Amino acid sequence: MLESFEPWLIAPIASLISILVGLYFYRYVEKQDSGNEKMREISDAIRLGARAFIKREYTVLFMFVGVVSVLLLIFLPTPIWTGDPLSNITLMLAYIFGSVFSALAGFLGLTIATKANAKVANGAQQGLNKAFPIGFRGGAVMGFAVVGIGLLGISIVYALTGDPQIVLGFSFGASALALFAKAGGGIYTKTADISADLVGKVELDLPEDDPRNPAVIADNVGDNVGDVAGMGADLFDSYVASIVAVMILGAALSLNFGAQYIEIPLVFAAMGVFASIIGSFTVRVSKNGSPGSALNNGTYVTCLIFGVLTAITTYYMGYDWRIWGAAAIGLVAGVIIGVTTDYFTSEEKGPAQKTAEASQSGPAINIITGFSYGLRSIILPLIGIGIAAAVSYLLLEPLGGVTFGVFGISMAAIGMLSIVGLTVSNDAYGPIVDNAKGVAEQSGLSEEVIAITDKLDAAGNTAKAITKGFAIGAAGLTVISLLAAFQELALQAGHPAIFDIMDPLVLMGTLIGVAIPAVFSAMLMLGVGKNAERMIAEIRRQFKEIPGLREGKPGVKPDYASCVDIATVGAIRELMPASVFIIVATLVVGFVGGIQALGGFLAGAILSSLLLALLMSNAGGLWDNAKKLIETGVYGGKGSEAHKAAVVGDTVGDPFKDTAGPSLNTMITVMSLVASLFAALIVNYNLVGWLQSIGIL
């Protein structure tokens, strides 16, 4: 369908450049020295553990993808016996393609992250300014793989088919993978973390990352599969979904207002890639500089560059400035949400300090206080998302009505996600330097070196608060635009739907939808609990049955692999029912209640997933930092009653912030995409509609 150079082709060009930059950083990290043999050994164990997890997860995943592919082939976009088999095959291929591409990005990022840890630890022996770029560029491989591969995939599918609805299939593939990577990785990482802590620290009083602990490698692996692979897949998913949503709305606009409304989101996304690339080269730190500021400055610089690049493009291409305005609003809202997230979790601010203080009255008061601040933390981000959505809508509505309005919301999402290349880089930096600290400790490097890795690690936590704000804000706007896309697809299938909350079917759907994120979170967290029980039993068994292990006799080693294995198998086993639950619930509500009920259902699920995601992420971060604050020596420091209470809070917060909270983004994207894919089918076949047609309702 392509005959001449079209402006949107800047998107595949940007994506290829992004992949090249990623490969350049890959080479850069590869070339660094991994240190002595002990360090290599630990790093290898982590990498092999991560590979083992990924391999097993991907095996299950590909069976899942296989089953879903067959279902897609038979039923979508229309049942294969009623429509055009070719479009079913195309959609299925797009779906497979989406999951393979997302898997590829995750695999690349994970491989380099698990190599980079020892290299960062080794670099730290030569100083902060030597170690920092290894960590950052290790993370940036993931960052640029995510945006490059994501945008390339969208471009290929769109170039071949010219149909945004087929791109929806690609997005669904990416989401299915993200669900496994994020939620499965989240269960894995917290199983390992809680088990290692409960037996190692609490029962046996071993220090963190002690090599005698059989769960220590599983714990280190966990940081990588949860935070690197999981988070990468999550943002790959959000990034692709936000572009798909805006393309579907843009396609609707393009019928009456010209092709530029499909083109603009792709062009803006390309500018975001360029901004991230330039921004990533500005991230540097001097010998005694602050790595935290370096990461945050990189974010701010990238935002500015994005604003300038898109303004230039808008000017030269003659796009309406209101569109630029919507993207800018999204970006600004992202920064504001990030800063408020930082306030509620930072060690230096009131909430964490008061939670630390409350720990003196015991674990229950610590929990109540942290939970309460978590509840309080949700209002500012929700006001931010709400105002960004309303203003970007009202800004674009005058261009031609309601569809322009929702197009405005989705452009705000594009704005927020434009700098995702850098966001993912900053985020993936965290587990790399965290692992570097672990490698330094386990291989007995000097105190000064460990202090440097500590400083690097602390910077990762600060950067994470801001990027997490972006991720949640962007997910909020993205799912709102996915809901608009669903509405648009239902309209195209012949069912104009208004999601009026006082409509009985919408109301019923909304009330049920509110419950889904809660049940999904509960399933994941109970999964962590069950999985941890199995793993705790294994750790205890090893300490009992391996002579000399407890005492640290030279040459005696625990069986790291069995712990990795238990966490892996258990995570997948616990994840499956939760994944099936949300997909089946979406389909049941749709095929029973019809489009109105399903629209309400999605709206309810969006609202409660935002509430729960913010609550759990922020409360979890807060408890973590309250504990760290006490460990600096206040309220009795390590080992005091206050510290014990704070450890309880931190342990509760672990599955909150690393399993359930961040999985909700992916969950709601999957639900929205399932709804959109089935929209046409549901318009034609649903129980309530049938009952109405035969006069019973």
Next chain:
Amino acid sequence: MLESFEPWLIAPIASLISILVGLYFYRYVEKQDSGNEKMREISDAIRLGARAFIKREYTVLFMFVGVVSVLLLIFLPTPIWTGDPLSNITLMLAYIFGSVFSALAGFLGLTIATKANAKVANGAQQGLNKAFPIGFRGGAVMGFAVVGIGLLGISIVYALTGDPQIVLGFSFGASALALFAKAGGGIYTKTADISADLVGKVELDLPEDDPRNPAVIADNVGDNVGDVAGMGADLFDSYVASIVAVMILGAALSLNFGAQYIEIPLVFAAMGVFASIIGSFTVRVSKNGSPGSALNNGTYVTCLIFGVLTAITTYYMGYDWRIWGAAAIGLVAGVIIGVTTDYFTSEEKGPAQKTAEASQSGPAINIITGFSYGLRSIILPLIGIGIAAAVSYLLLEPLGGVTFGVFGISMAAIGMLSIVGLTVSNDAYGPIVDNAKGVAEQSGLSEEVIAITDKLDAAGNTAKAITKGFAIGAAGLTVISLLAAFQELALQAGHPAIFDIMDPLVLMGTLIGVAIPAVFSAMLMLGVGKNAERMIAEIRRQFKEIPGLREGKPGVKPDYASCVDIATVGAIRELMPASVFIIVATLVVGFVGGIQALGGFLAGAILSSLLLALLMSNAGGLWDNAKKLIETGVYGGKGSEAHKAAVVGDTVGDPFKDTAGPSLNTMITVMSLVASLFAALIVNYNLVGWLQSIGIL
């Protein structure tokens, strides 16, 4: 306006009979013997403490009512300088009347409840079948006072003005009082409970209800002000609000379809009162019978009688059977929600048992497990409310459109709340027998007597699960009908509003609304924490400064009054900002965003308050029962590590289930009523509307 006997006059008649029955039960309890001097002394201390709380609370409350009265006088229904001053005065008087009537019901109930405790303990010396009716009838005073005084107040205001909008003022008065009684009482009771436990049980290893503990009277007072006065005011509020909502919708219908649509809700409410009265006389227990079954059977019998009475009325009055159907659906949904609530909290069911089991792995796992089951517990009630709302809507819609549909939802709420007389009786029974147990223990009655009071107490907990299900379900349907009433009032003021979730203002309002219940809960829970700190300091001071107290030297008594005083003053101080916050937030959203934003705001707040109320109530109940289960001897029983972990869960659950969770019902009612009262004003004066009118938006 009344010229002849109209059918709705059955409502004031029923309400007077209800008050007479309440007085009969009052006399019955009064006549019972309060036991020996020691018992009287303890009972007097509790009553005086409760009075002290109520007196101080009412003093602050009347200042609050005074301020609000002046604001109402100036601004509502229309600014006094623009409209008819008489209607402003009438509305203000209705408001004051509502708060006084609610206060009266609470005061009566509280007085008899604090007298009944010693009488129940004394009755227990003669056997279960002697003690049980004293407890039940003591609670029934509150039950019949609530419905009698509530329905009488509505009838008087309606008879005098004939205007459901003025009845709205009465309802708002009741709500303002409920907010103080429920949330203030909730802060009070948990301050006392947590402080008494943390110092008494944890630090000094005293048994529960030990008379040496300076907080023991405050703790016993707390059960009464929280569960009796607070819960009574809460259900008074829901009951009145549900009737007002249906009257406003009925008034709109009556314009075209006849006066019966105002009359029917009042007639049905009257039948509910008769059913409750008959039901209450069937609640009996034999010498070795089960008080739990007696209470639950009373509920089921009352439901049946209500169904029969309303069916007979429907037949003779010629009402449409669909209306009866909507009320019946509400009642059935209430029972189903109650039964599922019971499943998630009962000691004998999976969730509590698994949480108890998880306690063996320490407090963090106990918290995660209980919290997860709390999250899981919300889906069935929400499906119940959702289906009840949709079916009652669809059932009535064919009678004449959308307004009939929402009238159907509000009739379902009337159905659920019809048996509130009995519900409150069962609920108020709980703290009476709980206190009776305390009196028995503190006055050194025999083991057998204490065992009987234990059995009575356990029955209270079982009955509570079912009645709590009713309360939450009814609140859900009531606030949905209040939202419909708000929409209707906006329409009458000239602004037809559709709360379409994709409308930018509705969307923004919804996102912000979702956050309000979270912030409100956090303010209350942090209030408990701050207040508990003050009280813990006081308890520690007394043990330090009063010689012989710790050792229990004869004649040495702690200063109970100072603990009561600290809890009282602190509760009111912590409550004020939360109350002002929700009212101001509602007004700001309304006057800035207009009717659409405010409608979305209410919808968002309703959804998240249902989520949080169910989560917190059920998780709290679950932790409580998991602890009780361990205390029966499993997993090491009292004093084991598992027990300590379960105590942490129980302490976290205390403000969840007794402060924040149950206050959310009242919060959302207050917000809805504020929105409805200001609807006409907001239609005419709001920022977004003004910006649109001058062409900026």
